[in-house]
Amino acid sequence: MSVPATTPTLDASTLADGQWHRLHPASPLLRGGIFVFAILGFIVANLRERLVDVFFQVPSYSGDPLDEIVQRGAVGWALAGVALVLVVILVVFYLIWRMHTFRVSGDSVEVRSGLIFRSHRQARLDRIQGVNIVRPLIPRLFGAAKLEVSVAGQDANVQLSYLGSSLADGLRRDILRLASGVRIDAERRSDTGAPVAPGAQVTPGEQLPAETRAPVSTAVGEFAAARVHEFLAPEFDADAVPPASVVKIPVGRLLGSIVFSGFTVFLLLSLAALLVSVSLGVSGWLMLVVLPGLIGTVGYYFSRFTKSLRYSIAGTPDGVRVGFGLFSTTNETLPPGRIHAISVVQPLLWRGFGWWQVRINKAGHSSSSGAAGQANTTTLPVGNLADVAQVLRLILPSFDSERHAALVRAGLVGRGDDSSDGFRTAPRRAAWLRPFSWRRTGYQIDSGVVLVRRGVVSRELVLVPLARLQSVGIAQGPMRRMLRLASARLHTVAGPVFASLGVVDVDEARRLFQGVAAGAISSARSDTSHQWNQPNGDL
Structure with missing residues (x-):
């Protein structure tokens, strides 16, 4: 066995240094403190009549509670009570912020939270299905973003609400690099390059000496300029994402x-x-x-x-990144090998425009919805054939030859009356069960991917990587047995994509079963997408 001379490493000066860190200082306010503004709004609304009475000598409404407070001479006590409530709320928020910490180590992302009832959530890096960054409108004004690590399992996601916007981007990159097989350097360093003691906690911004910090006016101007730049900046950095790989709507x-x-x-x-x-x-x-x-x-x-708006899809070194949104933005990175099934569908109303939609099955699901309020499994809400081909090349990078492109096109627009289009179609007797779509119903196995074609009113092509396949089954009821037909189903993780053939010749069903079973075993053995950046030795 030969071992590579060097192993990819990650500089431990980032937030992914294995130490505990805190979230953005405004996190409690952004996550649940909006009712403070509601209290202030209630007070201002009630003070409005009092201010009108003072400045314009307009008689106040007799039932106003503020009038009752003034008549009883309890204005000072009322103001003190309001101030006390606000102070208590701010103290509670501060304690919640202090107790909410996270760390990213070489094998997991952990979050500890809770003031009275403590919780500890952990997401293993080898189970990460995607990393999502959401920037709602109000947090964007504070320069904050929510980072969500999506992992396989029910209610297993880990959320960091909120981080600084640039820190969230950097942490997302580091988490994906660690999941890909990169390791953390043993020596930790601060942002200034000086070594840091092993037990010290590195918090961004704490390393700067007081004399190097910018004046308040300059800092406010820089903060405002950064927010404007963030609102106007493109979704993808041209230096990090090849422009040729970007698909836009x-x-x-x-x-x-x-x-x-x-x-x-x-x-x-x-x-x-x-x-x-x-x-x-x-x-x-x-x-x-x-x-x-x-x-x-x-x-x-x-x-x-x-x-x-601003919907875009691009290929990055750590997977496919999907971004969208105008006021509130979302972008999610899907690492290689995390997509279990792909469906390319064309509703009847889109037929005249040549539009298609791409949906996927994945083991983990983000808590935030996708574009247009759709499920976050919709990778391409609408696109033409060229867009679909580009997205499929991003999702299945090994399935990008001219032969593959012709097979995909036949699966999308082929009518099934040409035996040379590469698909194994249903026999004519299947028309008894599928009178309109039996010609288009068919399948093909190529380069570790199963393609299933079906539908004539709403046309659909399903692609299932054999390395992600869970199981395969064939069934035969009384009618199909009499017609010497069968149905087949490829089982993947739950999602909107169903890889099934309603009718197929019984002998062809056996060949499908055997070919898929053998291909799934072979593909699973050779698959290395779980750690796509880890050097492999010769075994």
Whole structure:
């Protein structure tokens, strides 16, 4: 066995140094302190009448509680009580912030939190399915972001709410590098390059001497400039992401995909029902039911549109990164080998435009929704054939030859009447069970990937990497047994993608079972995507 001369390492001056760190100082306020603003708003709203009475001599409302406080001469006590409540809230928030710490070691991400009831959550690096950074509008104003580590398992995700925006980007990069097989340097160093004692806690910004810190006015200006730059900056750094790998959605196509959707069909049917009821004179009760929903559709369309703006997909050294959002932004990085199934589907309303949607199955799921309020398993909300091909190359980098591209195109737009398109299709007798789609129903196995083609009204192509396959099964009921047909199902982790064949020749089903079973074993043995940056020796 030969061992590589060097092993990739990670500089321990980052937050991924194995030591405990605290979150952004404004984290308690951003996570749950919004009710402080509600208290202040209530006080200001009640003081408004008192201020009007003082400055404009307008009589106050007799039932105002503030009038009662003034008449009893308890203004000082009231103000003291309000101040005491605010001080208690701030103290509790400070203690919560002090007790909420995290650390990233060579094998896991850990979070300790809780003031009275303590909790300790841990996410193993070898089970990471993705790292998601969410920047809601209000935290963006503070220069903060939420980092979520998605791992396999039920309710197993670890959230860091909130970190400094640039620190979140750096920590995401370090977590993915550690998960890829990189190791931490033994010697820890501060941001200034000086060695740090093993027991010391490194907190960003604490290493700067007092005399080197910028004046307050300069710091405020730099903070404001950084926020403006963050709002206007592109989703991906051109130096870190090759521009040729970026897939974006034009605004017109995005708007069209939202308009030509199932929700719009439902809306038109509701409007038609409302017009019919008005013409028949029975619209009273129906108006109460339908009208509020119709008014809410404006906000629905606006929300879907703004959340999907600036949507982009790109390949990075640590996986596929998906980003979107205008006011509140989200970007998630999916490491190699974490995608278990891919579905490319074309609804009937999109057929004339040549638009497609790409969805995936993955073991871990982010708590935040994807673009346009869709599930975060929607990798490409809408794209043409060229976009789909580019996304598939990012998701399946080993499946990118000209032969593979022709096979994918045949799976998307092929009608099934050409035996040379590479797919093994269902026999003619399958028309008894699938009268419209039997020609398109078929499969193929190529380069460790199973392709399943089906559907004629809504066309769909499913791709399953054999290295991620859980199991394969074939079934045969009475009707299929009589027609010498069978159905097949490739089992993956739960998600929106179902890799199944409704009808297939019984002999072809046996060949499918044997080919998939043998290919899954071979692919799993040769798969190294769980640690994609770890050097391998010759065994």
